[in-house]
Amino acid sequence: MKIISCGKKPKEVDNLNLRAAQLRHIPILGESAQERLSELTIGVIGLGGIGSELIEKLKRLFPKRLVLVDDDFIEETNLNRVVGSTFSDAKNRLRKTNLALREVATFNPKQEVRTVFGNFLDEEVQLEFKNCDVIFSSTDNVASRFAACAFGLANGCAVIDVATGIIMNDSAIKAAGGQVIWLTASSNWCPLCSGLYDQREIATGLLDSQELERQRAQGYVHGENIAAPQVGSLNGILAGLAVWMFMRLVSGASIDFDGVAVDALTFTTHAWSEERLSPNNCHYCGEHGSLMRGDSAEMVCRTKAISLPELIPSSNIESLPTRSVTQPSNVAELPVSAMFDLLGLRQYTH
Secondary structure (H helix, E strand, C coil), rough: CCEEECCCHHHHHCCHHHHHHHHHCCHHHHHHHHHHHHHCCEEEEECCHHHHHHHHHHHHCCEEEEEEEEECCCCHHHHCCCCCHHHHHHCCEEEHHHHHHHHHHHHHHCCCCEECCCEEEEEEHHHCCCCCCCCECCCCHHHHHHHHHHHHHHHHHHHEEEEEEEEECCCCEEEEEEEEEEECCCCCCCCCCCCCCCHHHHHCCCCCCCHHHHHHHCCCCCCCCCCCCHHHHHHHHCCCCCCCCHHHHCCCCCCCCCCCCECCCEEEEEEEECCCCCCCCCCCCCCCCCCCCHHHHCCCCEECCCCCHHCCCCCCHCCCCCEECCCCCCCCCCCCHHHHHHHHHHHHHH
Protein backbone atom coordinates (compact mmCIF):
# COMPACT_ATOMS: atom_id res chain seq x y z
CA MET A 1 0.00 0.00 0.00
CA LYS A 2 1.34 3.43 -0.93
CA ILE A 3 -0.21 6.69 0.27
CA ILE A 4 0.21 10.14 -1.28
CA SER A 5 -1.36 13.32 0.09
CA CYS A 6 -1.53 16.78 -1.40
CA GLY A 7 -3.36 20.07 -0.99
CA LYS A 8 -0.82 22.40 0.59
CA LYS A 9 -2.23 25.64 -0.87
CA PRO A 10 0.88 27.05 -2.60
CA LYS A 11 1.28 30.80 -2.93
CA GLU A 12 0.58 30.87 -6.67
CA VAL A 13 -3.02 29.72 -6.10
CA ASP A 14 -3.85 31.91 -3.11
CA ASN A 15 -6.06 34.07 -5.30
CA LEU A 16 -8.28 31.28 -6.63
CA ASN A 17 -11.88 32.46 -6.39
CA LEU A 18 -13.59 29.29 -5.16
CA ARG A 19 -16.72 31.25 -4.34
CA ALA A 20 -17.18 32.20 -7.99
CA ALA A 21 -16.65 28.58 -9.00
CA GLN A 22 -19.48 27.54 -6.66
CA LEU A 23 -22.03 30.18 -7.66
CA ARG A 24 -23.85 28.16 -10.31
CA HIS A 25 -24.67 25.20 -8.07
CA ILE A 26 -25.30 27.06 -4.80
CA PRO A 27 -28.87 27.95 -5.92
CA ILE A 28 -29.50 24.21 -6.30
CA LEU A 29 -27.80 23.09 -3.10
CA GLY A 30 -28.42 26.12 -0.91
CA GLU A 31 -25.84 28.04 1.11
CA SER A 32 -26.03 25.74 4.12
CA ALA A 33 -25.59 22.62 1.97
CA GLN A 34 -22.52 24.10 0.29
CA GLU A 35 -21.09 24.83 3.74
CA ARG A 36 -21.72 21.19 4.70
CA LEU A 37 -20.07 20.02 1.49
CA SER A 38 -16.95 22.02 2.27
CA GLU A 39 -16.61 20.07 5.54
CA LEU A 40 -17.15 16.60 4.08
CA THR A 41 -14.55 13.93 3.47
CA ILE A 42 -15.53 11.84 0.45
CA GLY A 43 -14.04 8.47 -0.42
CA VAL A 44 -14.00 6.85 -3.86
CA ILE A 45 -13.21 3.14 -4.17
CA GLY A 46 -12.19 2.17 -7.69
CA LEU A 47 -10.75 4.79 -10.06
CA GLY A 48 -11.53 3.20 -13.41
CA GLY A 49 -14.29 4.14 -15.83
CA ILE A 50 -16.96 5.09 -13.27
CA GLY A 51 -14.53 6.18 -10.56
CA SER A 52 -12.80 8.68 -12.83
CA GLU A 53 -16.19 10.09 -13.84
CA LEU A 54 -17.14 10.41 -10.16
CA ILE A 55 -13.92 12.28 -9.37
CA GLU A 56 -14.48 14.62 -12.31
CA LYS A 57 -17.83 15.61 -10.83
CA LEU A 58 -17.03 15.48 -7.11
CA LYS A 59 -13.96 17.69 -7.38
CA ARG A 60 -16.20 20.45 -8.75
CA LEU A 61 -18.30 20.38 -5.57
CA PHE A 62 -15.20 21.44 -3.57
CA PRO A 63 -15.40 19.05 -0.62
CA LYS A 64 -12.99 19.33 2.28
CA ARG A 65 -11.09 16.18 1.38
CA LEU A 66 -11.01 13.32 -1.12
CA VAL A 67 -9.74 9.83 -0.25
CA LEU A 68 -9.13 7.73 -3.38
CA VAL A 69 -8.10 4.08 -3.69
CA ASP A 70 -7.21 1.69 -6.51
CA ASP A 71 -4.54 -0.95 -7.09
CA ASP A 72 -4.46 -0.92 -10.88
CA PHE A 73 -2.56 0.79 -13.70
CA ILE A 74 -3.67 2.60 -16.86
CA GLU A 75 -3.64 0.36 -19.93
CA GLU A 76 -4.61 0.99 -23.52
CA THR A 77 -7.92 -0.82 -22.98
CA ASN A 78 -8.82 1.87 -20.39
CA LEU A 79 -8.43 4.81 -22.75
CA ASN A 80 -12.01 4.71 -24.08
CA ARG A 81 -13.48 5.51 -20.67
CA VAL A 82 -11.01 6.61 -17.94
CA VAL A 83 -11.25 10.40 -17.72
CA GLY A 84 -7.94 12.18 -18.29
CA SER A 85 -6.01 9.09 -19.39
CA THR A 86 -3.62 9.30 -22.35
CA PHE A 87 -1.65 6.93 -24.57
CA SER A 88 1.45 8.11 -22.72
CA ASP A 89 -0.12 7.08 -19.41
CA ALA A 90 -0.85 3.63 -20.82
CA LYS A 91 2.67 3.25 -22.21
CA ASN A 92 4.14 4.16 -18.82
CA ARG A 93 1.57 2.08 -16.89
CA LEU A 94 0.64 5.05 -14.73
CA ARG A 95 -1.08 4.15 -11.50
CA LYS A 96 -4.76 5.07 -11.55
CA THR A 97 -4.25 6.77 -8.19
CA ASN A 98 -1.56 8.98 -9.71
CA LEU A 99 -3.82 9.85 -12.63
CA ALA A 100 -6.62 10.80 -10.24
CA LEU A 101 -4.23 12.91 -8.19
CA ARG A 102 -3.03 14.67 -11.33
CA GLU A 103 -6.57 15.40 -12.50
CA VAL A 104 -7.67 16.83 -9.16
CA ALA A 105 -4.51 18.86 -8.55
CA THR A 106 -4.61 20.32 -12.07
CA PHE A 107 -8.17 21.48 -11.52
CA ASN A 108 -7.80 22.75 -7.95
CA PRO A 109 -4.34 22.80 -6.33
CA LYS A 110 -5.99 23.70 -3.04
CA GLN A 111 -8.00 20.49 -2.88
CA GLU A 112 -6.86 18.14 -0.14
CA VAL A 113 -6.44 14.64 -1.58
CA ARG A 114 -5.22 11.37 -0.12
CA THR A 115 -4.56 8.56 -2.59
CA VAL A 116 -4.05 4.96 -1.54
CA PHE A 117 -2.50 2.48 -3.96
CA GLY A 118 -4.02 -0.72 -2.65
CA ASN A 119 -7.07 -2.98 -2.52
CA PHE A 120 -10.07 -2.05 -0.38
CA LEU A 121 -10.35 -5.70 0.63
CA ASP A 122 -7.18 -5.27 2.71
CA GLU A 123 -7.70 -4.10 6.29
CA GLU A 124 -4.95 -1.47 6.22
CA VAL A 125 -6.62 0.16 3.21
CA GLN A 126 -10.06 0.23 4.83
CA LEU A 127 -8.61 2.01 7.84
CA GLU A 128 -7.75 4.94 5.55
CA PHE A 129 -11.51 5.50 5.09
CA LYS A 130 -12.37 5.74 8.79
CA ASN A 131 -12.93 9.50 8.63
CA CYS A 132 -15.03 9.52 5.46
CA ASP A 133 -18.54 10.94 5.65
CA VAL A 134 -19.62 9.26 2.42
CA ILE A 135 -18.06 6.58 0.22
CA PHE A 136 -18.70 6.09 -3.50
CA SER A 137 -18.09 2.47 -4.47
CA SER A 138 -17.36 1.82 -8.14
CA THR A 139 -15.17 -1.27 -8.34
CA ASP A 140 -15.54 -4.11 -10.82
CA ASN A 141 -16.15 -6.88 -8.29
CA VAL A 142 -18.97 -7.65 -5.89
CA ALA A 143 -16.72 -8.49 -2.93
CA SER A 144 -15.15 -5.04 -2.60
CA ARG A 145 -18.50 -3.36 -3.20
CA PHE A 146 -20.04 -5.37 -0.38
CA ALA A 147 -17.01 -4.66 1.80
CA ALA A 148 -17.68 -0.94 1.28
CA CYS A 149 -21.32 -1.40 2.31
CA ALA A 150 -20.36 -3.38 5.41
CA PHE A 151 -17.73 -0.78 6.30
CA GLY A 152 -20.24 2.05 5.95
CA LEU A 153 -22.84 0.29 8.09
CA ALA A 154 -20.30 -0.41 10.83
CA ASN A 155 -18.87 3.11 10.86
CA GLY A 156 -21.93 5.26 10.21
CA CYS A 157 -20.70 6.31 6.77
CA ALA A 158 -23.15 6.68 3.88
CA VAL A 159 -22.35 4.48 0.87
CA ILE A 160 -23.37 5.14 -2.73
CA ASP A 161 -22.77 2.14 -4.98
CA VAL A 162 -22.48 2.83 -8.72
CA ALA A 163 -22.18 0.24 -11.47
CA THR A 164 -22.88 -0.34 -15.15
CA GLY A 165 -23.04 -3.35 -17.42
CA ILE A 166 -23.45 -4.39 -21.03
CA ILE A 167 -24.32 -7.91 -22.16
CA MET A 168 -23.66 -8.92 -25.74
CA ASN A 169 -25.38 -11.68 -27.72
CA ASP A 170 -23.06 -12.46 -30.63
CA SER A 171 -22.58 -9.02 -32.16
CA ALA A 172 -25.78 -7.46 -30.81
CA ILE A 173 -26.37 -5.74 -27.49
CA LYS A 174 -28.68 -7.91 -25.42
CA ALA A 175 -28.92 -5.57 -22.43
CA ALA A 176 -27.23 -2.42 -21.17
CA GLY A 177 -27.72 -0.26 -18.13
CA GLY A 178 -26.62 0.42 -14.61
CA GLN A 179 -27.67 1.19 -11.09
CA VAL A 180 -27.10 3.56 -8.20
CA ILE A 181 -27.94 2.38 -4.69
CA TRP A 182 -27.49 4.28 -1.46
CA LEU A 183 -27.14 2.90 2.03
CA THR A 184 -26.90 4.40 5.51
CA ALA A 185 -26.89 3.02 9.04
CA SER A 186 -30.63 3.73 9.27
CA SER A 187 -31.52 1.95 6.01
CA ASN A 188 -32.32 -1.37 7.74
CA TRP A 189 -31.18 -3.46 4.77
CA CYS A 190 -27.97 -4.40 2.99
CA PRO A 191 -27.02 -6.03 -0.32
CA LEU A 192 -26.37 -9.37 1.39
CA CYS A 193 -29.62 -9.98 3.27
CA SER A 194 -31.63 -8.55 0.37
CA GLY A 195 -30.03 -10.94 -2.09
CA LEU A 196 -28.87 -8.03 -4.25
CA TYR A 197 -25.30 -9.36 -4.15
CA ASP A 198 -24.66 -13.06 -4.63
CA GLN A 199 -23.06 -14.61 -1.57
CA ARG A 200 -20.81 -16.95 -3.53
CA GLU A 201 -19.52 -14.08 -5.67
CA ILE A 202 -18.66 -12.17 -2.49
CA ALA A 203 -16.97 -15.20 -1.00
CA THR A 204 -14.92 -15.88 -4.12
CA GLY A 205 -13.73 -12.28 -4.22
CA LEU A 206 -12.50 -12.49 -0.65
CA LEU A 207 -10.04 -15.30 -1.39
CA ASP A 208 -6.37 -14.49 -1.92
CA SER A 209 -4.87 -15.73 -5.21
CA GLN A 210 -3.37 -18.91 -3.75
CA GLU A 211 -6.55 -19.96 -1.99
CA LEU A 212 -8.64 -19.05 -5.04
CA GLU A 213 -6.64 -21.49 -7.14
CA ARG A 214 -7.02 -24.20 -4.50
CA GLN A 215 -10.80 -23.65 -4.37
CA ARG A 216 -10.96 -23.72 -8.18
CA ALA A 217 -9.06 -27.01 -8.26
CA GLN A 218 -11.58 -28.48 -5.81
CA GLY A 219 -14.48 -27.40 -7.99
CA TYR A 220 -15.84 -24.60 -5.77
CA VAL A 221 -15.09 -21.80 -8.27
CA HIS A 222 -16.19 -21.90 -11.90
CA GLY A 223 -15.44 -19.65 -14.84
CA GLU A 224 -12.70 -17.14 -15.61
CA ASN A 225 -12.62 -13.36 -15.72
CA ILE A 226 -13.78 -12.13 -19.11
CA ALA A 227 -13.21 -8.58 -20.30
CA ALA A 228 -16.65 -7.00 -20.45
CA PRO A 229 -17.61 -4.33 -23.00
CA GLN A 230 -17.61 -0.85 -21.47
CA VAL A 231 -18.17 2.69 -22.73
CA GLY A 232 -17.44 6.04 -21.10
CA SER A 233 -20.80 7.55 -22.03
CA LEU A 234 -22.77 5.01 -19.98
CA ASN A 235 -20.36 5.39 -17.06
CA GLY A 236 -20.84 9.15 -17.19
CA ILE A 237 -24.63 8.83 -17.04
CA LEU A 238 -24.57 6.66 -13.91
CA ALA A 239 -21.81 8.67 -12.23
CA GLY A 240 -23.75 11.86 -12.87
CA LEU A 241 -26.90 10.30 -11.43
CA ALA A 242 -24.98 9.18 -8.34
CA VAL A 243 -23.49 12.62 -7.69
CA TRP A 244 -26.87 14.25 -8.29
CA MET A 245 -28.38 11.91 -5.69
CA PHE A 246 -25.57 12.85 -3.32
CA MET A 247 -26.22 16.56 -3.88
CA ARG A 248 -29.92 16.09 -3.16
CA LEU A 249 -29.13 14.22 0.06
CA VAL A 250 -26.69 16.90 1.20
CA SER A 251 -29.28 19.58 0.49
CA GLY A 252 -31.71 17.81 2.83
CA ALA A 253 -34.03 16.30 0.24
CA SER A 254 -35.98 13.20 1.20
CA ILE A 255 -35.34 10.18 -1.02
CA ASP A 256 -37.91 7.44 -0.44
CA PHE A 257 -36.25 4.67 -2.43
CA ASP A 258 -33.09 2.58 -2.16
CA GLY A 259 -31.85 2.54 -5.70
CA VAL A 260 -32.29 3.67 -9.29
CA ALA A 261 -31.79 1.42 -12.31
CA VAL A 262 -31.19 2.73 -15.82
CA ASP A 263 -32.11 0.75 -18.91
CA ALA A 264 -29.85 2.23 -21.57
CA LEU A 265 -31.63 0.47 -24.43
CA THR A 266 -35.11 1.81 -23.73
CA PHE A 267 -33.85 5.07 -22.15
CA THR A 268 -35.91 4.50 -19.02
CA THR A 269 -35.21 4.65 -15.29
CA HIS A 270 -36.73 2.78 -12.41
CA ALA A 271 -36.55 3.60 -8.69
CA TRP A 272 -37.06 0.72 -6.28
CA SER A 273 -37.14 -0.03 -2.57
CA GLU A 274 -35.85 -3.19 -0.95
CA GLU A 275 -38.06 -5.31 1.27
CA ARG A 276 -37.01 -5.03 4.94
CA LEU A 277 -36.51 -8.07 7.14
CA SER A 278 -38.61 -8.27 10.29
CA PRO A 279 -37.01 -9.08 12.59
CA ASN A 280 -33.69 -8.12 11.03
CA ASN A 281 -31.09 -10.66 12.16
CA CYS A 282 -28.60 -9.83 9.42
CA HIS A 283 -24.98 -10.07 10.53
CA TYR A 284 -24.26 -6.67 8.93
CA CYS A 285 -27.35 -4.43 8.96
CA GLY A 286 -29.31 -6.00 11.82
CA GLU A 287 -29.50 -4.27 15.19
CA HIS A 288 -27.52 -7.09 16.83
CA GLY A 289 -24.96 -7.29 14.02
CA SER A 290 -22.00 -5.06 13.21
CA LEU A 291 -24.20 -2.00 12.66
CA MET A 292 -22.53 1.13 14.13
CA ARG A 293 -20.02 -0.93 16.08
CA GLY A 294 -17.06 0.99 14.66
CA ASP A 295 -13.67 -0.46 15.52
CA SER A 296 -15.26 -3.47 17.23
CA ALA A 297 -16.95 -4.58 14.00
CA GLU A 298 -15.28 -7.28 11.93
CA MET A 299 -14.11 -5.96 8.57
CA VAL A 300 -14.90 -7.77 5.31
CA CYS A 301 -11.36 -8.48 4.10
CA ARG A 302 -9.47 -10.96 1.94
CA THR A 303 -8.69 -14.17 3.77
CA LYS A 304 -7.37 -17.69 3.43
CA ALA A 305 -10.71 -19.25 4.26
CA ILE A 306 -11.11 -23.01 4.27
CA SER A 307 -14.30 -23.09 2.24
CA LEU A 308 -16.54 -20.64 0.45
CA PRO A 309 -19.71 -21.15 2.54
CA GLU A 310 -17.85 -20.20 5.72
CA LEU A 311 -16.69 -16.80 4.47
CA ILE A 312 -19.96 -14.98 5.09
CA PRO A 313 -21.27 -15.28 8.68
CA SER A 314 -24.76 -16.71 8.61
CA SER A 315 -26.53 -19.22 10.82
CA ASN A 316 -28.24 -20.69 7.79
CA ILE A 317 -27.09 -19.69 4.32
CA GLU A 318 -30.11 -21.22 2.64
CA SER A 319 -32.46 -19.11 4.78
CA LEU A 320 -31.43 -15.86 3.10
CA PRO A 321 -34.57 -14.37 1.50
CA THR A 322 -35.30 -14.14 -2.16
CA ARG A 323 -34.82 -10.56 -3.31
CA SER A 324 -38.03 -8.58 -3.38
CA VAL A 325 -38.53 -4.98 -4.48
CA THR A 326 -41.39 -2.53 -4.23
CA GLN A 327 -42.29 0.49 -6.33
CA PRO A 328 -42.40 3.89 -4.56
CA SER A 329 -45.77 5.56 -4.91
CA ASN A 330 -44.36 8.70 -6.52
CA VAL A 331 -42.48 6.94 -9.33
CA ALA A 332 -44.22 5.95 -12.54
CA GLU A 333 -44.34 2.27 -13.43
CA LEU A 334 -41.74 1.50 -16.05
CA PRO A 335 -41.14 -1.66 -18.12
CA VAL A 336 -37.80 -2.71 -16.66
CA SER A 337 -38.50 -6.29 -15.59
CA ALA A 338 -36.84 -7.56 -18.76
CA MET A 339 -33.66 -5.67 -17.89
CA PHE A 340 -33.68 -7.13 -14.38
CA ASP A 341 -34.08 -10.62 -15.83
CA LEU A 342 -31.29 -10.15 -18.35
CA LEU A 343 -28.69 -8.33 -16.28
CA GLY A 344 -29.62 -8.75 -12.65
CA LEU A 345 -28.32 -5.83 -10.59
CA ARG A 346 -25.51 -7.94 -9.17
CA GLN A 347 -24.05 -8.41 -12.65
CA TYR A 348 -23.30 -4.73 -13.18
CA THR A 349 -19.57 -4.01 -13.06
CA HIS A 350 -17.83 -0.93 -14.42
